[in-house]
Amino acid sequence: MNYHWNWGIFLEQVKGGDETYLDWLLTGFGWTVAVSLSAWVIALTLGILFGLLRTVPSKALVALATAWVELFRNIPLLVQMFLWFFVVPELLPADWGLWVKQELPAKEFFTATICLGLFTSSRVAEQVRAGIQALPRGQLMAGLAMGLTLPQTYRYVLLPTALRMVVPPLTSEFMNVFKNSSVAFAIGVMELTFQARQMQEDSEQGIETFLAVTLLYFICAFTANRIMAVIETRTRIPGTIAGQH
Amino acid sequence: MNQMTNSPMIELRNVSKWYGQFQVLTDCSTQVSKGEVIVVCGPSGSGKSTLIKCVNGLEAFQQGEVIVKGISVGDPKTALPKLRAHVGMVFQHFELFPHMTITDNLCIGQIKVLGRSKDEAQQKAAKLLDRVGLKAQAHKHPGQLSGGQQQRVAIARALCMDPICMLFDEPTSALDPEMINEVLDVMVELAKEGMTMMCVSHEMGFARKVAHRVIFMDQGRIVEDATKEDFFGTPRSERAQLFLSKILSH
Numbered sequence: 190m191n192y193h194w195n196w197g198i199f200l201e202q203v204k205g206g207d208e209t210y211l212d213w214l215l216t217g218f219g220w221t222v223a224v225s226l227s228a229w230v231i232a233l234t235l236g237i238l239f240g241l242l243r244t245v246p247s248k249a250l251v252a253l254a255t256a257w258v259e260l261f262r263n264i265p266l267l268v269q270m271f272l273w274f275f276v277v278p279e280l281l282p283a284d285w286g287l288w289v290k291q292e293l294p295a296k297e298f299f300t301a302t303i304c305l306g307l308f309t310s311s312r313v314a315e316q317v318r319a320g321i322q323a324l325p326r327g328q329l330m331a332g333l334a335m336g337l338t339l340p341q342t343y344r345y346v347l348l349p350t351a352l353r354m355v356v357p358p359l360t361s362e363f364m365n366v367f368k369n370s371s372v373a374f375a376i377g378v379m380e381l382t383f384q385a386r387q388m389q390e391d392s393e394q395g396i397e398t399f400l401a402v403t404l405l406y407f408i409c410a411f412t413a414n415r416i417m418a419v420i421e422t423r424t425r426i427p428g429t430i431a432g433q434h
Numbered sequence: 435m436n437q438m439t440n441s442p443m444i445e446l447r448n449v450s451k452w453y454g455q456f457q458v459l460t461d462c463s464t465q466v467s468k469g470e471v472i473v474v475c476g477p478s479g480s481g482k483s484t485l486i487k488c489v490n491g492l493e494a495f496q497q498g499e500v501i502v503k504g505i506s507v508g509d510p511k512t513a514l515p516k517l518r519a520h521v522g523m524v525f526q527h528f529e530l531f532p533h534m535t536i537t538d539n540l541c542i543g544q545i546k547v548l549g550r551s552k553d554e555a556q557q558k559a560a561k562l563l564d565r566v567g568l569k570a571q572a573h574k575h576p577g578q579l580s581g582g583q584q585q586r587v588a589i590a591r592a593l594c595m596d597p598i599c600m601l602f603d604e605p606t607s608a609l610d611p612e613m614i615n616e617v618l619d620v621m622v623e624l625a626k627e628g629m630t631m632m633c634v635s636h637e638m639g640f641a642r643k644v645a646h647r648v649i650f651m652d653q654g655r656i657v658e659d660a661t662k663e664d665f666f667g668t669p670r671s672e673r674a675q676l677f678l679s680k681i682l683s684h
């Protein structure tokens with residue numbers, strides 16, 4: 190193999206510009222973090238909402254929430270990216286569509302964030318539903334029996350325990366958000382994968398490029414994992430098996 | 435005990451309930467007067483839990499009427515949360531809220547349902563914890579208490595809401611034998627103070643001590659509804675006799 194290693198490449202200037210390749214990768218890293226964190230906020234909010242709606246007595250609400258989950262879970266993420274980017278603006282009322290296509294600032298970023306957020310929300314919803322359904326039925330009964338309304342029982346009794354239970358599965362979803370954000374390059378978000386491909390073509394140092402990118406993705410996922418581990422410890426309930434000291 | 439007045443606290447009129455094709459309750463009627471203590475017994479699966487949960491509307495029923503202090507539970511216009519706020523319920527598996535301290539378990543309903551201030555709720559909680567002998571555990575979480583202690587907390591939690599009556603669904607049947615009495619003692623004391631109580635229980639010692647009437651259920655029907663003296667003296671139905679001989683023999 191005649192590969193010419195050059196670890197100094199990151200500090201070299203890009204062709205025809207005054208940035209270094211490291212600047213490119215760090216910009217990409219910034220967009221990756223921005224897309225992922227914004228998408229995670231959307232995913233948690235809507236995931237908790239639709240997950241709990243799947244457990245309520247109202248058949249209509251359950252059906253709505255189930256449809257939501259199935260819709261976003263059964264279409265490949267890459268296809269969803271293209272749908273949001275190319276198809277949805279066409280389906281909007283004409284002037285809205287035009288505004289999205291021509292005037293929405295950072296439209297690639299917004300599209301990717303919404304797409305990844307909704308996709309992940311369906312996965313969060315499934316975990317939250319499973320968490321609520323794993324609670325003893327008596328907990329709901331006890332909340333209602335003391336006069337709490339159903340929403341109050343969810344708010345003060347069911348969700349606090351159910352959400353604690355699903356922190357471990359949500360940890361992998363949080364890590365997945367960072368990994369899945371790489372799909373955003375397909376619609377032109379200048380995130381890490383996008384920048385890596387650009388650097389690889391420009392510098393012809395593909396191996397160094399992708400090893401660096403691997404490290405940056407690893408840092409994201411690992412940090413996500415540690416954050417969730419801290420949350421798990423901090424919210425542990427005294428007197429439960431995991432919380433015994 | 436002369437606190438009984440004419441209008442019943444709880445009244446069930448011909449209550450029937452189905453799960454799909456399966457009839458769980460058939461034509462159940464009874465009354466509980468103010469200050470009366472009723473013990474409901476019967477074999478497992480006979481519908482005792484279902485019956486008692488109809489009283490505060492935790493289970494819906496298709497036929498008949500349940501009336502608590504003049505309010506119809508089955509009426510769609512009835513605000514069930516408001517009614518339930520004053521009907522205490524104690525469950526077989528305690529159902530304390532595991533993520534809250536004991537004090538918070540006692541305060542949540544007072545604050546969110548009755549609209550009491552935090553201070554007021556905590557004072558009331560402290561008083562009732564003291565009463566069930568658990569003042570020292572106030573800051574702990576339910577998982578750090580024994581079963582008997584948890585059930586006493588659950589009773590205190592219900593009492594915090596100043597209930598007009600109390601429903602118990604086999605409050606001692608999930609407990610280790612050595613903890614049963616600490617819970618029964620609290621219940622006996624409550625009964626003696628004149629609390630209206632409907633208790634699903636197989637503790638016949640408790641029934642003999644404080645019950646006014648005993649209801650025996652079998653296959654979704656109220657087979658026997660007799661005064662304590664009649665029930666233990668001469669149960670009329672063969673099933674009740676058989677049931678009694680079984681549970682009294684151990």
Ligand SMILES: Nc1ncnc2c1ncn2[C@@H]1O[C@H](COP(=O)(O)OP(=O)(O)O)[C@@H](O)[C@H]1O
Binds near residue numbers: 477478482484
């Ligand atoms: N949600 C339900 N769906 C169908 N059947 C039920 C349900 N809950 C209880 N049952 C049935 O109703 C009957 C009465 O139950 P229950 O009231 O719990 O009896 P008990 O408390 O006397 O043991 C049992 O046969 C039980 O299997």
Ligand SMILES: [Mg+2]
Binds near residue numbers: 482483484604
């Ligand atoms: Mg039962």
